[in-house]
Every structure is written in C-alpha cells, then in structure tokens.
Amino acid sequence: MAPRSAAAKLAKRNKIKKTANPPKRSDAPQRPAGTEVSAKIPLELQQLLLNVFRNAFPSRFGSDLKPLLQEVKQHLYNRDFLTAFGKAEYLEAYAVRWSPSRALGYLQIFNDLEQHFPAIEEPGSRDPGSPWRVVCLGGGAGAEIVGLAGLLRQLTRKETPSESTQDTAMSAPTQPLFEISVIDIANWTPVVTSLQSAITTAPTLSQYASTAAKESNAELLSPHLFKTTSLQQDVLTMPAEDLSAQLHNADLITLMFTLNELYSSSLAKTQAFLMRLTSILQHGSLLLVVDSPGSYSTFTLNGAEKQYPMHWLLDHTLLSVPKDARSNKEAPKWEKVHSDESRWFRLPDGLKYPIDLENMRYQIHLYRRLP
Template sequence: MVSKTSAPKNKTNPSAKKASKRQHSSSSSQQAAQSSNPSFSAEHHDAVHSSKEQQQVLLNIFSDAFAAVLSSDRFPVLLGEIKQALYERDFGAAFGREEYLETYAARWSPTRALCYASIFLGLHRYVDGVMTGLGHAGELGEATTEGASMSSEQQQQQQQFESDDQDQHQDDGPDEAPAPSTTTSQSRTLRMLCIGGCAAEHVAFASYLQTTNHRGTLTLLDSGPWAHISSLLQRAVTTAPPLSKYASASARASNKALLAPGQLDFAFTQANVLDMADDKLAEMVGPQPQIVTLLFTLNELYTAVGIGKTTAFLRALGGVLPAQSLLLVVDSPGSYSEAAVGKDKKKYPMQWLLHHTLLQSETSSGYAWERLESHDSVWFRLPEGLRYPIQLESMRYQMHLYRIHKDSTG
C-alpha cells in the first residue's frame, strides 16, 4: 500500500546445428533440467521485494520527474481517456501521444518499476550470468531444452492453460530478496534491450545496477514517442534529487544520485519492432549476450497485430540473439492475456502460445530455447508506509524466463 501524500487524509489502498534434432532433449536430460534449474508454478505466490528504503527512492524519482504532470488539472481527464483506450484494447491510442505517456508513466509506471526491480533481483542468478559469462557454454549441443514432444508436466500445464482461469490465492508473506553480489567490477557491462515500454523498465534497471554495483547499457525500443520521457528519467537516475532550501547540512551531504556518473548508458529508438528487417534487428541487438524484455508487451502484440506476425518476430529474435542471452516475458495473468485464432476465434492463453513458439516448434535455424522460470500468477504487494502523491495499487502478473543456446557449428 502507498500513502497518498497530496491528500489531507492519507488513505491506503491495496490492490500488484542441431536445433532440429529432437534427440538432443533426451528423457535423462529433461529429468536433469527439471531437477537442477527450471522453476515452474501454476499457483499464485508472492514476489521477492527490494528494500523498502530502495522502493521509496524509486517512487521519489517518479514523483520528482512528473511533479508537474501529477499536479496538472488535466491529469484526471487524460487518465480517463487512457483508461478508456486500454479498456477497449486500443493500445495505439493509449500510447500514441506524449501527454498520454507522461500521464501513464506518472500513474502506473511507479508500481511497475518497483515490481520489475523485484523481478530482476529474484532472477539475479541468471541476470548476472549474462554479464559474467557464468553457466553453460551456450552451444546447442550442451543445452538442456524441452523437446518437440511434450513432457507430462507440460501436458498438465497445457490442459490448465486451456481450462477456465481459476484463482488459487496464497496469501503468504512476500519472500525476501536474495542478496545479489556486490563484488562485480563496473568494468563488466550488463546489457538490456527493452522491447515495448520504457519508463518503468528504465528505473527498474537503474535500481538493479545500483543494488548490485554493476555498469549497464540499456536500449529502449518502442513505437510510441517515449524519447522525452526517457531522457527525463535518465537525468533523474543520474542526478541528485532536489532538496528543500531548508534541508539540513547532513541531508545535503548525504544527497546523491541513484547511479554514479557513467554507470548507465542508454539509447531510445522509436520504431515498430514488427516492421524491422532481420538485419536491422540484429544491428540493434549486437554481438554480446544480453537480457531482452517484453514487459506487458507480448499480449499487446498478439492482440494488435495477430499471432502470425508476433510468432514471426519471436523466431526472428531467436535468430539474431547471441548465445546465453535471456528473454524475460511479463504480462497480465489469466484470461486477459488471450489471443483469438482461426475463423472460430478460439482463444489461446498468451503463455501457451509463447511456450509453443519457443519450445515446441521445430527449427533448423541453429538455436534452441531453454525455459528457466515460468509462473502463471505472482503477486507484487506494495508494503505499508510508502509515499506517493496519488494512490498506487499492488499488482499481479505472469512471468516466463528463457535462455537461448546456439549451434557453434552453424
């Protein structure tokens, strides 16, 4: 829960080349994979959390950066227009104007940023491996993937995906965040490509770099006009926050930016990823292993442009990503994230389409995906006592993480 600092009464509101060889995933290798690294869950559970102090720092970044937006008389009007567009799933309208994006970033991105920061921390053992080169060598022959035939666990998941969404809340307290390594030298760089969305991803990645003392390179790619907002937030995470003229000497002495100078390089490109040629996508990705995120984006692609184009994009992405790269997909859980297929408009869950595209389809392109984490429903709960000018709510999401392996002989 977040206290509403601008109101006289502080209400709280909860709310959160051998890619074609099927033999390569033998039953023994599948058993080893299931016992050693993947984590799957079809039930609700709670996300890990950053420290409350860190969460407040991130909220302050948003409240300072969007102070004029939050205090504007037009804020409620713009908010209503955005909500209507989102309700109608008209994503082009909701994210097509800069003033809409500023309003969206001020209203919904703070919770998303805290949530994404918790996700990155919860996946730190995989995330840090991208930067340090830990883990598998990344060659397809060494990969442990789920083969073209479905395991019994996958069949059970598929049956569940096709059944009605059933809530099975587990209201246990949130897990504690694992302690990430703080010994990594900033001479090594963690690379992230965010496809769709910008504000929450930007601040969450900055938070992860600050917590782990890593250096990072962030590429933001979106069809909406996020350039101004991205520059605004980059200044916010690399500049000490504003202080009152009455601030004490000790407060002034301890006041510092979230990130050190040069700790985060970023670039924003306004483009539709589905319209990109493979060579342009490869140029944007580059030759180094990285994390690619689709955070509340994949279902939008399925809905707005269809399954065919979205599937083609996912396969093209697999073709250009360097070995050991990670793909992180986060989206709304349950029936909201569904796409209609065929003349009968039969609906399929987003996660089923994603898993089918990455894990079940045959490929001769010299790469294979390994599923590391898959959770159908996770609660991110805002703790009591956080402060923000407007009320924020907890959120629920689904999350899926994959690692790509490449055929070194291809």
C-alpha cells in the same frame, strides 16, 4: 505498449467459445499458482524509485493530471494507441500513473531472477568496462528502466559482514555497468531522457533543507554506470537488419506486459518476430516475458473456435523443434529456466507517492538461448 491493466482490461475481450486442451507443462521450475517466495526489497530503495518519477515529472502532479488520465484511458479503451501515446502530456501522465507500481514490481522480479544473470557480476564473464546490455521491447513508459536502476543500485551497495557500507560498495573497476535500450512504437524519448536524468542526478532540494539532508543528497546511480537510449519502432514491421543491429549483443531482452498486445495485434507477425529474435540472439542471451496471468492472456485461432494461453503459444514457438528439423537431429534453440503462471507483487506499507499505487498480478517466463 500499454499495460494490460490500463488497456486490455478496459476493452472487453471476445467471449471464449471453446478452449484448447491444456498444453503439457514445461520442464522449467514451476511454483504453485499464486505463491510468492521473494527476497525482501528494502523499503528505502523502493521509496527512492518512486522519488525518481516525482523528480522526473514534478509539474505533472497538478490538478490537470486526473482529466489527462481520463483522456488517456478513453483512447486505450478504444485501442487507439497512436492517440493515447501521441502527446507529450499524455506520455508523462501515463508514466507517473502506471509506471511507478510496475517499476517496484519489476525490481522484485529482477531481484528474484538475479541467480540467472551471472554475466552481471561473474568475474571474467565479460571484458572490463563492458556493460550488461538490456533491450526493453515496449518499455518506453520507463518501468523497466527504473526497475533495472533499482537492481543496479542494490548490486553496487552489497555489503559483507566485516566491512562498513561505505567501504564495501563495489570498487570502481568491478562495478557492473548497465546499458538499457528501449524500443517502442510511440516516441517515449523525452520520458526516457527525464527518467535517466532523475536517476543519475541528485534531486533538487528546497532552500530550507536541513544540513543533514543536503549532505546526504546524491544521485541514485552514477551516470557512467547507467545509460539509456530510446528508439521509436514497431518491432513487428522493423527491418531485419535494424532489428539485428539493436538486439544481436543483448544479454537480456524483456517483454513486459507487451507480448500479449503483440499477439492481439497480429498472431502471425508476432510468431515471425519471435523466430527472427531467435536467429539474432547469441548463445546465453535471456528472454524475459511478463504479462497478465491466466485467462487474461488467451487468443483465438482459426476464427473463434479455440483459445490458447499466451505462454503455450510462446513455448510452442521457442521450445518446439519442427519435424523436418528433428529428422536432422536439430536441438531446441531455447531452454526455459523459470516459469510461474500466477504471482503477486504486493506493495509494502509506508511508501509515499502523490497518487494511488497498485499491486501487480502477473505470469513470468524466462528463457535462455542455447548454442
């Protein structure tokens, strides 16, 4: 789905006529709006992720990029997503323009939330050789894929004080494996394939590259550690059995700048989709929702009479227990383990990329499926 900065900010929303009373806050840990308490991501790693996009689409940075982006923006402004994502050159232009900044922001998010991902590294938490499975809903443009590649790169390069970098990279039997599935309404498979190749293949060097550059040239990740697949489907109309086949064994589901668009498309269908998601996912599965903060994510219910924040609708669907269920002493099906209504990811100085990159403001909510 199109990021809010590229689509919804271009299309003016209906003016808010009446706002619902502020909902009660979740019990999940909250930080004051706009605060940032994040571990620093090495600049070198962030540059490597930007290089993935450059290496995946080397011919897309020519003089035709700007007019292509203008065409894509116009289609997004008109909310004509089928046209905006209907041509290969549009998809590549979109990926090189908007996904790199998002990928770095997502890496920061994944890094900050790693404490909630014990299944990645926890000994005995999964069978040897079993991958950590992530399904990215609306993630065809590749930001989630590259961000997760950055997380895995960090995990495989962890050091201890007493050992050298080379010796302390995780041994092969204990290295985590990532299996990433992307489900999107557009056919992003060529883009996903190109990014996968750029992540798992050493970059092509100039014939004039130095000996040192040639000796240090290597892929970001080994191919056996990081695998991706792409599926073109509308999750709101996807048959239940197909949705279950894709999601039932997922460790993490992501909705990154996608849920707001789903709600805008159909509130009823999105609520129904979240209920199906709840019935499919296994105990311990995580749902990560990232979207534009505050008033950028409000929705009209009952005509234009009231507006509800996106996170309130989400909490209402996932955390509430219906009255008839409460009478049967049914427990909630989800717990909210992390929440922040407004955060910034700010790009560090020193990064190199052919076109401008942008800081990212977002809200974030992480839920865990209960037994």
